[in-house]
Amino acid sequence: MQQVPAHGAPDFGEVRVDTLREALRRGFLDLRRAPGLALVLAGFYVLCGLAMALVTLMTGQSYWLVLAAIGFPLLGPFAAVGFYEISRRIGAGLPLDRGRILGVILGQSRRQLPSICAVIVIVFLFWFFLGHMIFALFLGLSAMTNISSSLAVYLTPNGLMMLGFGTLVGAAFSALLYMITVLALPMLLDREVDFVTAMITSFGYVAAHPLVMFGWGAFMAAVTLLSMIPGFLGLFVSLPLLGHATWHLYDLLKIPEDAAAPERRGSAVPA
Numbered sequence: 001m002q003q004v005p006a007h008g009a010p011d012f013g014e015v016r017v018d019t020l021r022e023a024l025r026r027g028f029l030d031l032r033r034a035p036g037l038a039l040v041l042a043g044f045y046v047l048c049g050l051a052m053a054l055v056t057l058m059t060g061q062s063y064w065l066v067l068a069a070i071g072f073p074l075l076g077p078f079a080a081v082g083f084y085e086i087s088r089r090i091g092a093g094l095p096l097d098r099g100r101i102l103g104v105i106l107g108q109s110r111r112q113l114p115s116i117c118a119v120i121v122i123v124f125l126f127w128f129f130l131g132h133m134i135f136a137l138f139l140g141l142s143a144m145t146n147i148s149s150s151l152a153v154y155l156t157p158n159g160l161m162m163l164g165f166g167t168l169v170g171a172a173f174s175a176l177l178y179m180i181t182v183l184a185l186p187m188l189l190d191r192e193v194d195f196v197t198a199m200i201t202s203f204g205y206v207a208a209h210p211l212v213m214f215g216w217g218a219f220m221a222a223v224t225l226l227s228m229i230p231g232f233l234g235l236f237v238s239l240p241l242l243g244h245a246t247w248h249l250y251d252l253l254k255i256p257e258d259a260a261a262p263e264r265r266g267s268a269v270p271a
Contacts, residue, residue: 007192009201011255012183015212019252020219027245030087031237034096038240041082045239046232081105081113083243084189091251104189112188112195119199120177127173131166138162178217179206186250205253216249 031038085104089096138158183205184198206213220242227234 005190005192006257009187009193009197010191010257012205012253013255015209015249015253017212017215020212020216020249023245023249023252024241026248027087027241027243030083030090030244030248031240033090034086035240037086037096037098037101038083039236040098041243042236042239046235050232080185080239080243080246081189083240084186084247087244087247087251088189112193112198113185115195116181116184116188116199119195120181123173123177127170130169134162134166134169138165174221175214175217179203182206182213182217182246183250183253186247190250190254220246 082101082105085101086096088094089101138161180199180203183202184195187193187198187201188195206217223238223242224235227238
């Protein structure tokens with residue numbers, strides 16, 4: 001019989017650096033447990049990255065490469081859902097049946113996940129729109145053909161200012177998206193909760209624990225960007241590892257219902 005997901009956002013405990021280490025350790029164990037599934041799921045993300053690079057080469061416009069490199073990690077949550085389900089099944093002692101895992105992923109289309117994915121897509125598209133405006137503002141009068149002949153443009157004063165300003169804007173977009181999704185995405189897979197509540201809960205938790213949680217976000221961003229350098233091939237390892245680890249971070253922070261219930265009952269008793 002299929003387990004009925006719990007309702008509502010859970011309570012979360014305190015996060016520490018040791019919590020992040022334990023999440024990574026468990027994520028690595030899950031990756032070793034199901035490497036074949038990891039290759040399949042990560043392959044889709046890698047193909048998306050290669051498609052972006054192909055568009056850059058075909059159009060001969062180097063600024064596409066800059067926009068894609070900064071915005072590409074924003075699409076990571078799409079691929080992460082499959083890794084969440086694998087880790088959830090391993091933790092619950094369920095078989096790693098590919099058909100059932102795919103069925104769970106496809107079944108999210110009838111839940112709240114498409115709504116939060118739509119938010120991610122809107123942010124990604126708006127970043128591309130704003131990125132074009134930043135290019136036009138700083139380099140609108142500079143000739144740009146392809147990546148091999150346009151590198152010198154980025155080393156001009158305007159080019160350096162454009163890279164600096166664009167990086168700050170891109171970082172702001174990434175930080176906002178990270179805050180509303182880092183706990184919301186695994187929560188939507190784990191429980192019956194609306195996407196707005198999930199995003200607000202995730203945002204509030206990161207805001208309440210900025211040092212450790214933003215450190216975790218910076219670590220994931222750095223690993224993802226470095227994995228993109230060797231033709232996106234590093235994502236075959238980093239994406240499954242970070243996906244599994246993110247699920248375990250959520251699972252480690254989540255206070256079990258039987259532990260949280262007494263606190264709620266106790267707080268409801270008048271003094």
